[in-house]
Amino acid sequence: MSRFLTPAKIGLLALIDLYTEGAVPNEAIIPVLNFLASRLLDCDLTDTPSVAPANRWAKAEKSIRLIVSIQDFEQLLGPFAAVDRMPGRLLWDRFLEKLWGIDSLHALQEFFEKQPHLLAKTKNERRRMTECGEDLPTGIVLSRSSPFGVFVRRSHLEFSRLPFHSTAELWKAFVKYRQPTANYWRKRNPHHSRLSFDSVLVTGEHEWGENTEELAVVAYGSMLLGDDDHTSLVSTDDIECLLEMQVEQIHRYGDRVPKELKAQFQSLLKDSHAIPSLSHYVSFCDAWRSGDYPTSFDYLHRYFDFTMQDRDRLFYQYALMNLAMLQSDFGCHKEAVATMLETVSTARENRDNKCLNFALNWLFHFGRTHPKLVRELENNSMLGSGKETLAFLRAKAKESGMWVLWSSALMGEAKLGMASGESVSAAMEHIVRSSQIILERNLKAMMGSKLAVATTLWDRLGLAYLSSMTCEVFLRCYADTSVFDDKLKATCRLANHLAGRGRYEEAFEKFESLSGNPLRAVKVSQHWHLYRGIIKLRRDIHRDNHDAVDHLLAQLLQAGPECLETDMLFIVDSLHIDALTRRGAFDAAAAKIERLATELRDDDRDVAMRIRLLLSKAHLLDRIGRPERGFTITMRAARLAWRARLLPLLWQAIGALANILGALGEFAAAARLVVAVLPRCLETDAVFVIATLYSLLADAWMGQAGEAAHSDRREAFLGKAHEALEAAFHHFSAVEDVEKQCEMLAKEATVMKLMGDNVRAEEYAARYLKLKKEVAIRNG
Numbered sequence: 001m002s003r004f005l006t007p008a009k010i011g012l013l014a015l016i017d018l019y020t021e022g023a024v025p026n027e028a029i030i031p032v033l034n035f036l037a038s039r040l041l042d043c044d045l046t047d048t049p050s051v052a053p054a055n056r057w058a059k060a061e062k063s064i065r066l067i068v069s070i071q072d073f074e075q076l077l078g079p080f081a082a083v084d085r086m087p088g089r090l091l092w093d094r095f096l097e098k099l100w101g102i103d104s105l106h107a108l109q110e111f112f113e114k115q116p117h118l119l120a121k122t123k124n125e126r127r128r129m130t131e132c133g134e135d136l137p138t139g140i141v142l143s144r145s146s147p148f149g150v151f152v153r154r155s156h157l158e159f160s161r162l163p164f165h166s167t168a169e170l171w172k173a174f175v176k177y178r179q180p181t182a183n184y185w186r187k188r189n190p191h192h193s194r195l196s197f198d199s200v201l202v203t204g205e206h207e208w209g210e211n212t213e214e215l216a217v218v219a220y221g222s223m224l225l226g227d228d229d230h231t232s233l234v235s236t237d238d239i240e241c242l243l244e245m246q247v248e249q250i251h252r253y254g255d256r257v258p259k260e261l262k263a264q265f266q267s268l269l270k271d272s273h274a275i276p277s278l279s280h281y282v283s284f285c286d287a288w289r290s291g292d293y294p295t296s297f298d299y300l301h302r303y304f305d306f307t308m309q310d311r312d313r314l315f316y317q318y319a320l321m322n323l324a325m326l327q328s329d330f331g332c333h334k335e336a337v338a339t340m341l342e343t344v345s346t347a348r349e350n351r352d353n354k355c356l357n358f359a360l361n362w363l364f365h366f367g368r369t370h371p372k373l374v375r376e377l378e379n380n381s382m383l384g385s386g387k388e389t390l391a392f393l394r395a396k397a398k399e400s401g402m403w404v405l406w407s408s409a410l411m412g413e414a415k416l417g418m419a420s421g422e423s424v425s426a427a428m429e430h431i432v433r434s435s436q437i438i439l440e441r442n443l444k445a446m447m448g449s450k451l452a453v454a455t456t457l458w459d460r461l462g463l464a465y466l467s468s469m470t471c472e473v474f475l476r477c478y479a480d481t482s483v484f485d486d487k488l489k490a491t492c493r494l495a496n497h498l499a500g501r502g503r504y505e506e507a508f509e510k511f512e513s514l515s516g517n518p519l520r521a522v523k524v525s526q527h528w529h530l531y532r533g534i535i536k537l538r539r540d541i542h543r544d545n546h547d548a549v550d551h552l553l554a555q556l557l558q559a560g561p562e563c564l565e566t567d568m569l570f571i572v573d574s575l576h577i578d579a580l581t582r583r584g585a586f587d588a589a590a591a592k593i594e595r596l597a598t599e600l601r602d603d604d605r606d607v608a609m610r611i612r613l614l615l616s617k618a619h620l621l622d623r624i625g626r627p628e629r630g631f632t633i634t635m636r637a638a639r640l641a642w643r644a645r646l647l648p649l650l651w652q653a654i655g656a657l658a659n660i661l662g663a664l665g666e667f668a669a670a671a672r673l674v675v676a677v678l679p680r681c682l683e684t685d686a687v688f689v690i691a692t693l694y695s696l697l698a699d700a701w702m703g704q705a706g707e708a709a710h711s712d713r714r715e716a717f718l719g720k721a722h723e724a725l726e727a728a729f730h731h732f733s734a735v736e737d738v739e740k741q742c743e744m745l746a747k748e749a750t751v752m753k754l755m756g757d758n759v760r761a762e763e764y765a766a767r768y769l770k771l772k773k774e775v776a777i778r779n780g
Contacts (some may be wrong), residue, residue: 002158002166002169002170002235002236003156003235003236003237004154004155004235004236004237004319005155005159005162005170005235006159006173006176006233006234006235006238007029007170007172007173007176007177007233008066008067008177008233009155009235010072010099010108010111010174010178011073011099011152012036012039013111013115013151013152013155013444014095014144015032015036015073015095016036016118016148016151016152017098017118018091018094018095018098019032019036019120019140020139020140020141020142021139021140022083022139022140022492023082023083023091023094024080024083024091025080025081025082025083025091027080028077028080028091031080032076032077035072035076035464036148037147038059038060038706039063039066040061040147040148040151043492045576050139056146056251056253056255057250057257057258057261057272059245060242060245060246060249060261061261061264062260062263063241063242063245064242064268065267065334065606066262067233067234067238067268068234068268069180070177070178070180070181071180073092074092074096074620074644075695076180077090077091077092077095077195078090078091078092078158080092088511091524092237093102093188096181096184096188097217097521099178100178100181100185100192100197102174102198103168103170103197103198103199104199106200107173107199107202108167108170108171108174112156112160113156114691115152115155115156116152116153116156118141118142118149118152119141119142119144119149119152119153119355120141120142120143120144120149121141121145122144126161134778139281140290147244149293150301156646158657161615162451163390164434164602172220173233175197175198175220176441176749177233178197179197182197184392194637195212195216198216201216206503209446210683212313216590217616228425232516233268234268238268238276238747239269239276240276240281242265243276243278243279243281243282244278244338244752246265246282247278247281247282247285250282250285250289252483253482253483253484253517253518253520254289254444254483254484254485254524255484255517255518255521256285256286256289256517256518256520256521256630257282258517262286266485277302277303277306278303279301280299280300280302280306281299281300281303282298282533283295284296284299284300284302284322287299287547288326288329289459289520289521289522289523289524290402290520290521290522291522291523293326293330297323297326300319300322300323300326303319304316304318304319316346316350317350317352317355317359318344318355319348320339320340320343320346321340321343321355321358321359321362323523324336324337324339324340324343324359324362325362327339329523333366333370333373334373336366337363337366340359340362340363340366341356341363342389344356344363347359350738351394352505353400354400354402355395356397357393357402357405358405359626360389360392360393361393361405361408361409361412363389364386364389364390364393364412365412367386368386368416368566368730369565370760371604371605372603384671386416387413390409390412390413391413393405393412394406394409394410394413397409399643402447403437403443404442404443404446407434407437407438407443407446407449407450408434408446408449410433410434410437411430411431411434411450411453411776413430414426414427414428414430414431414434414453414457415427415453415456418456418457418460418644419605419608421607421640421644422644423729424457424460424461424645427457428457431450431453431454431457433444433589434453436448438450444478444481444482444483445482445483447474447478447481447482447486448474448478448479448482448483448484448485448486448487448489451474451478451490452469452486452489452490452493453472454470455467455470455490455493458470459648460608460644460645460646460647460648461645461647462647462648462651462680462681462683463582463683463686464497464500464683464684464685464686465683465685467493468494468497468685471490471491471493472494474486474487474490475487475490475491475494484518484521484524485524485527485657487514488514488518488524488527488528488688489527490533491510491511491513491514492494492511492527492528493512493649494510495507495508495510495511495531495535496531496535497685498510498621498673499535499538499539499756500685500686500687500688500735501685501687501734501735502687502734502735502736504535504539504736506534507535511528511531511532513565514528527568530556530559530568531568533552533555533556534556534568534571534572534575536548536552536565537549537553537556537572537573537575539736540552541575541578541579541582542688542735542736542737542739543736543737543775543778543779544582544738544739544775544779545778545779546779547779548584549579553572553575553579556572556575557572557576559572563591565701566605566606570596570609570612570613571657573592573596574612574616576592577589577592577620578616579595579618580592580621581616581620581623582644582739586620586624589616589620590620593613593616593617593620596613597610597613597617600613603656607640607644607646608644608646608649609730610640610642611637611640611644611646611649611653612649612714614633614634614640615637615638615649615652615653617630617633618633618634618637618656619656619658620632621633622656622659627659627660627663628660628663628664630656630660631657631660632661634653634656634657635657637649637656638650638651638653638654638657641653647680647684648681648684648686648689650677651681651689651693652682652689652692653678654673654674654676655673655677655689655693655696656690657673658670658671658673658674658693658696658700659699662696662699662700662703665703667700667701667702667703667704667707668704669701670696670699670700670703671697671700671701672695674693674697674700675697677693678690678693678694678697681693687731687734687735688731688732688735690725690731690739691728691729691730691731691732691734691735691737692728692740694724694725694727694728694731694742695724695725695743695744695747697722697724698721698724698728698747699724700720701718701720701721701724702717702718702721702747702751704717705717705718705721705754715755718754718755719755720749721751722748722751722752722755725744725747725748725751726748728740728744729741729748730746732744738771738775741771742768742771742772745764745765745767745768745771746764748764749761749762749764749765749768752764
């Protein structure tokens with residue numbers, strides 16, 4: 001394996017030679033220059049490179065294809081006619097003429113010796129040529145500092161440095177690379193023989209006679225017999241470029257290397273005498289994302305063992321940082337914290353502020369997810385509080401120009417403020433400041449995180465349509481330039497909105513739209529399956545499908561903090577409480593609520609979680625027939641929700657308070673409360689909550705009908721109750737809640753009977769029995 005030169009680069013030099021000779025027709029100039037630029041530089045002259053998931057690895061695939069095959073040159077040059085305009089003569093023929101003109105090792109030497117003539121002469125060279133009476137070069141010449149000029153100069157220099165055996169290996173590799181075009185070249189040149197690839201063999205054939213074939217086999221190995229002689233077509237420079245491409249894609253998008261590309265790359269490495277250390281890091285990243293902890297741990301040690309040998313301790317902190325993230329992903333949280341603290345110490349020792357700030361940022365976010373593990377550190381003032389850490393990171397990031405960290409710190413402050421129930425305007429200010437940095441510095445990869453925080457804010461304010469729109473904007477405009485995790489989370493949030501409106505099939509279609517190589521990563525695949533299971537569990541709870549609920553809960557409850565994020569873990573626990581309550585296991589539900597409340601209180605978690613637990617407790621008291629005992633709990637939940645501006649939870653708390661007032665006989669007050677919050681609740685798209693409020697409104701009007709002294713007033717209240725029950729039944733049907741549908745039909749039958757309409761009362765009773773029968777048949 002040479003350090004730089006390969007047969008493919010000889011082909012690129014021949015193409016540059018054709019261009020400088022003026023052999024490229026006008027219509028082919030742009031395609032040829034674009035081809036050269038895209039292979040020599042990281043750019044495309046004709047179009048903006050696509051960052052769609054299907055095209056992210058296209059550049060690496062093109063590089064490998066060019067290395068192992070001459071086909072790309074044929075596809076480029078075949079459609080164009082040559083400048084000499086001879087009938088049937090193509091630019092591809094002129095290119096082959098260049099390649100087949102290199103018909104010996106000596107000719108290869110002459111080809112590289114001529115390369116400096118393509119370059120523009122220096123001032124001293126032009127003066128010397130003028131003094132000697134030589135003609136100055138005309139036509140197209142390459143500037144020495146241009147990309148093409150730099151490539152020509154380096155190629156000439158690298159060839160001059162090659163020892164003889166490496167030059168011979170390059171010649172044999174070139175012969176093998178060019179050989180697929182032999183049949184075409186033989187048709188164009190009838191005098192071309194089987195041994196014409198080497199003029200030395202053709203010249204000596206009359207002297208050696210029958211022994212020429214044997215000499216050719218000795219010189220060129222089994223290549224002439226059609227066997228693979230393991231001639232290397234790749235250079236160290238190509239391997240390193242391919243590895244850097246893979247690392248960039250893995251870090252930027254979180255993808256694994258596609259199987260096909262991985263197999264092609266391994267085939268290039270198999271004949272290499274020296275394997276670059278960066279290949280161990282690529283293998284580590286691939287094993288990490290595939291969920292293979294022992295293999296990823298082994299490759300990480302291999303890579304940084306080589307790094308430590310070459311660069312002493314300058315990069316030791318990055319080895320520790322990668323190890324900490326690896327341990328965290330595989331559930332070794334205590335070890336991860338200890339390793340990251342060592343990263344902090346080493347980065348301070350080496351004065352690596354970039355690594356230090358990243359490590360502190362990681363510790364902050366890890367502490368928000370696992371507060372118990374970092375509580376002692378905060379108490380000992382090693383890390384400080386969350387606000388102090390973020391303020392420090394924001395200041396240091398601004399000083400050192402770490403724009404990504406600065407934007408991330410601002411978004412962290414916004415999320416911390418929302419979790420603590422602080423000012424919404426302050427959170428919005430942090431989001432806007434983060435957006436300004438993202439736009440000014442063109443940090444496209446940060447758009448996913450920024451829009452995720454904005455979506456959370458809209459959800460907490462009850463503006464579901466803005467939240468859904470933000471997710472759609474991200475998926476349509478920014479998903480291709482962001483990490484796949486951001487795309488997955490936006491899709492999950494959008495699917496959750498659809499499921500909240502009862503559009504389960506559309507929600508599952510959103511999940512199915514995510515497919516392909518990114519889902520090969522274990523953490524991503526787990527998140528995809530878990531969120532999909534959560535939506536299916538919610539649907540089965542509404543359908544009273546007890547077997548499916550037990551099966552899904554058994555799987556979801558096994559996934560602890562190692563597999564689930566804090567928000568997802570709380571959602572699973574909330575659905576478990578709901579399932580227990582619906583089944584009548586009130587003691588188990590109460591015990592779980594108390595345990596979760598204790599954990600949230602000790603860990604100082606998000607205020608929204610505490611409010612949801614308070615509302616769950618009030619709902620549990622209502623199910624056991626003691627709603628009055630939840631009055632203090634409900635008032636506390638309403639106060640916290642109002643202070644934190646968690647409007648969807650505020651409407652639920654007001655509904656729970658109206659239920660308590662109804663139980664106390666205050667039907668008019670309960671109706672006023674529900675009527676006041678119902679229009680705002682309709683904006684949240686929380687169909688189940690809307691249906692519950694309509695049901696409570698119907699109960700309040702039924703209570704007022706019972707208190708009415710005049711029959712006209714009583715009929716009016718019964719009519720209002722009927723309309724509210726119809727709306728409640730419609731919304732409960734949307735989310736497929738069977739229990740509540742039956743309850744609404746039973747109440748409808750009662751209302752019709754009180755209104756004297758026995759026919760419609762029987763109709764509702766028949767629908768009630770039919771629905772019960774359908775549920776029994778469906779659930780077996």
